[in-house]
Amino acid sequence: MRAGRRHRRALERHRVQTLMAEADESPAELVAVTEDKYEIWQKGRVAFVLPGTPPNAPDAVRSGIAARKAAALRGRCDCGATRDTHRPGRVAFVHEYECPASDQAIVAAWDAWKAGT
Numbered sequence: 001m002r003a004g005r006r007h008r009r010a011l012e013r014h015r016v017q018t019l020m021a022e023a024d025e026s027p028a029e030l031v032a033v034t035e036d037k038y039e040i041w042q043k044g045r046v047a048f049v050l051p052g053t054p055p056n057a058p059d060a061v062r063s064g065i066a067a068r069k070a071a072a073l074r075g076r077c078d079c080g081a082t083r084d085t086h087r088p089g090r091v092a093f094v095h096e097y098e099c100p101a102s103d104q105a106i107v108a109a110w111d112a113w114k115a116g117t
C-alpha cells in the first residue's frame with residue numbers, strides 16, 4: 001500500500017473514532033421510523049440506522065434486537081464487545097458467541113420463530 005493511501009486511511013479512521021467518541025457522550029434521539037421499520041437515531045453528529053422490532057416477534061428476537069440497538073447506541077455491549085472502527089466506512093461489533101445481540105443468537109431466534117418452534 002502506498003504511503004498516501006495509508007495516511008488517508010489513518011486520517012479517516014481517526015475521524016470516525018472522533019465522531020463516535022463524541023456520539024458516545026451525546027444523548028440518543030429517535031428521529032424517524034422509516035416505512036420499512038428502520039429506526040433513525042441521532043447522537044451528536046452521527047446518525048444510526050437500526051432495525052426496528054417486529055411487533056409480533058417473540059421475546060428471544062425482541063431481546064436480541066434490543067441488545068444490539070443498545071450496543072450500537074452506547075458503543076459497547078454487556079458482553080464486552082466494543083465498536084470496531086478499523087475498516088474505513090464500517091463500524092462493527094464482534095459479540096461473544098452467547099450474547100443475545102450476536103448474529104448467531106438473533107438468526108437462531110429468528111429462524112425458530114419463523115419455523116414455529
Ligand SMILES: [Zn+2]
Nearest residue numbers: 077079095099
Ligand atoms: Zn454483545
